[in-house]
Amino acid sequence: MQRKTITERRDWRAYAESVGFDFHTINGEPYWDESAYYQFSWEQVEAQLEPATEAVHALALALVPEILASEALLTQLAIPPAFWDYLANSWQQQQPQLYGRMDFSYDGQQPPKLLELNYDTPTALFESGFFQWMWLEQQSANRQLPPAADQFNSIQEKLIEVFASLALPQPLYFTCVADSAEDRGNVNYLMECAVQAGVQSQFIGLEQLSEAGGQFVDVLGNPIHALFKLYPWEFMLQEDFASVLLTSHTQFLEPPWKLLLSNKGILPLLWQRHRGHPNLLESHFDDSTTTLPSGWVRKPLFSREGANIELRDFAGVPLHADGPYGGAGMIRQRLCPLPVFVDQQRNREVHTLIGSWVVGGQAAGIGIREDDTPITRNSSRFVPHIMLD
Amino acid sequence: MLPHSRKRSRHVALMVMVPAATSLLLSGCGPNRVEQGVVYQDVQECSQQNPEATALCATDYQEAQVQHQNVAPRYTTREECESDFGTERCEAAPQQHASGSFFMPMMMGYLAGQMFSRPNVGQSATGGIPTQPLYKSRDDQSSFRTASNQPVATGSGAVNVRPGNVALRPASIMRSGGFGATAARMAASSSGS
Numbered sequence: 161m162q163r164k165t166i167t168e169r170r171d172w173r174a175y176a177e178s179v180g181f182d183f184h185t186i187n188g189e190p191y192w193d194e195s196a197y198y199q200f201s202w203e204q205v206e207a208q209l210e211p212a213t214e215a216v217h218a219l220a221l222a223l224v225p226e227i228l229a230s231e232a233l234l235t236q237l238a239i240p241p242a243f244w245d246y247l248a249n250s251w252q253q254q255q256p257q258l259y260g261r262m263d264f265s266y267d268g269q270q271p272p273k274l275l276e277l278n279y280d281t282p283t284a285l286f287e288s289g290f291f292q293w294m295w296l297e298q299q300s301a302n303r304q305l306p307p308a309a310d311q312f313n314s315i316q317e318k319l320i321e322v323f324a325s326l327a328l329p330q331p332l333y334f335t336c337v338a339d340s341a342e343d344r345g346n347v348n349y350l351m352e353c354a355v356q357a358g359v360q361s362q363f364i365g366l367e368q369l370s371e372a373g374g375q376f377v378d379v380l381g382n383p384i385h386a387l388f389k390l391y392p393w394e395f396m397l398q399e400d401f402a403s404v405l406l407t408s409h410t411q412f413l414e415p416p417w418k419l420l421l422s423n424k425g426i427l428p429l430l431w432q433r434h435r436g437h438p439n440l441l442e443s444h445f446d447d448s449t450t451t452l453p454s455g456w457v458r459k460p461l462f463s464r465e466g467a468n469i470e471l472r473d474f475a476g477v478p479l480h481a482d483g484p485y486g487g488a489g490m491i492r493q494r495l496c497p498l499p500v501f502v503d504q505q506r507n508r509e510v511h512t513l514i515g516s517w518v519v520g521g522q523a524a525g526i527g528i529r530e531d532d533t534p535i536t537r538n539s540s541r542f543v544p545h546i547m548l549d
Numbered sequence: 550m551l552p553h554s555r556k557r558s559r560h561v562a563l564m565v566m567v568p569a570a571t572s573l574l575l576s577g578c579g580p581n582r583v584e585q586g587v588v589y590q591d592v593q594e595c596s597q598q599n600p601e602a603t604a605l606c607a608t609d610y611q612e613a614q615v616q617h618q619n620v621a622p623r624y625t626t627r628e629e630c631e632s633d634f635g636t637e638r639c640e641a642a643p644q645q646h647a648s649g650s651f652f653m654p655m656m657m658g659y660l661a662g663q664m665f666s667r668p669n670v671g672q673s674a675t676g677g678i679p680t681q682p683l684y685k686s687r688d689d690q691s692s693f694r695t696a697s698n699q700p701v702a703t704g705s706g707a708v709n710v711r712p713g714n715v716a717l718r719p720a721s722i723m724r725s726g727g728f729g730a731t732a733a734r735m736a737a738s739s740s741g742s
Binding site for chain 2: 161179180187202205213233261278280281282283284293294296310311312313314315316317335336337340342343346348349351352355356365366367368369370371372373379380381389390391392395396398400422464465484525537538547
């Protein structure tokens with residue numbers, strides 16, 4: 161695993177905007193960063209990242225029925241009791257999942273260590289599945305990369321395969337916070353994949369969802385039988401419209417049971433059952449009243465994009481990321497610092513996180529995020545990668 | 550060295566993705582066929598024009614009146630209803646819930662779906678469109694509209710309609726608002742992770 165400098169494509173910003181990737185720069189700072197790329201060996205992908213991803217995915221799925229059968233575990237994960245049956249039914253009916261992303265701390269040598277599962281509303285999908293694929297194609301054509309260069313990225317191919325196989329009622333509606341360019345970009349890309357799979361797809365704003373006779377309907381009163389939502393289940397369950405979930409026959413992507421796997425409480429539960437697993441870090445439920453010991457990280461059960469994370473490094477130096485989350489309980493996880501690379505162009509150190517995608521139950525590829533701090537955030541730069549031996 | 554299997558998508562393209570796309574609805578093999586129906590203001594008009602079929606006129610009219618109870622749009626106040634359908638053009642809806650009463654527009658005509666498709670007496674109609682009540686909105690008194698606000702005709706007589714446009718839907722009170730309040734409160738730039 162190496163970080164290498166490369167000449168940027170001359171017109172990539174115009175190209176990005178022409179394909180709807182208008183959040184390539186966020187608040188004047190680069191989000192898509194192709195001044196460098198990461199290079200992995202085949203061994204690192206096929207013997208490390210890929211099997212680690214599928215192993216952790218299998219362990220996580222195996223936890224779902226156990227949690228659903230235990231009031232104690234549901235309570236520990238702060239799942240609202242009014243929705244326990246709703247979640248359990250969605251699992252018993254085997255409502256299918258589409259995708260997820262797990263974040264690893266991986267330095268190319270030690271086994272990848274799971275930091276968290278983003279299994280409900282994972283983003284950075286377009287950058288991973290489409291834009292870095294095009295980057296490799298074009299940089300190979302420009303002779304900036306050797307012809308043998310490949311990429312761990314069959315994301316789009318697998319998304320289309322899964323959409324084609326889901327057999328959901330149509331049209332499949334898609335919803336998200338409509339004025340978030342990033343969320344909208346992710347949803348547009350998923351709609352693109354669905355349409356290529358032959359699925360009728362239609363966007364509806366979150367606030368446009370309506371109810372008639374206990375069913376979700378669109379603004380014209382048409383029933384919504386299937387809905388992809390890029391909006392956290394834990395948000396939905398606490399809003400006024402949550403009662404409609406209990407009466408509507410709408411089938412959701414991701415399905416309700418995925419709420420369990422986007423909960424940080426899954427990390428101590430995995431550790432309790434698979435202590436010492438090479439891809440897991442020691443984790444415990446945490447009452448958050450004590451001082452965090454050196455070499456540990458504290459995270460809320462529900463949080464996103466690095467928000468509300470407290471970290472104390474091995475020397476005892478604390479680092480805290482602000483955010484709006486918290487309240488529902490915390491976990492603490494053994495610190496496994498992200499590997500540090502040198503950004504030679506900017507002459508500074510960067511911390512590198514690997515997001516590994518699971519599509520239709522299979523490891524489908526990776527997207528890499530870089531930050532100047534040890535906690536990656538929403539604003540962390542996306543850097544493409546290649547595979548080369 | 551053994552040749553490696555390819556680890557990336559064989560082919561990747563964007564077919565329909567455009568900035569600010571709001572709808573990627575692809576039309577499937579939908580119900581684009583056209584069926585014939587007849588619009589009447591009331592049962593007398595039907596009987597005058599079809600003196601040989603007065604029994605059928607009566608059956609259709611009764612069916613439209615029954616459907617009127619089922620599908621007419623509901624309002625929580627008479628004022629709201631009249632603002633859409635005009636003064637003294639609304640009536641109380643049949644009581645369906647223990648909680649509260651509702652108002653709905655008066656039936657101003659009906660669409661007879663079986664006048665052309667009815668086979669011999671004793672056989673049921675095949676295909677066709679459902680017989681149903683029609684309404685007139687306050688600001689467009691020239692059009693007959695379905696309970697779903699679909700204009701079907703500007704006067705009595707035969708009309709061509711797409712069955713999908715005149716499907717019957719139970720009347721219900723739509724509640725709007727949806728989701729999104731939590732993200733708005735947190736002022737998060739993104740709800741993804």
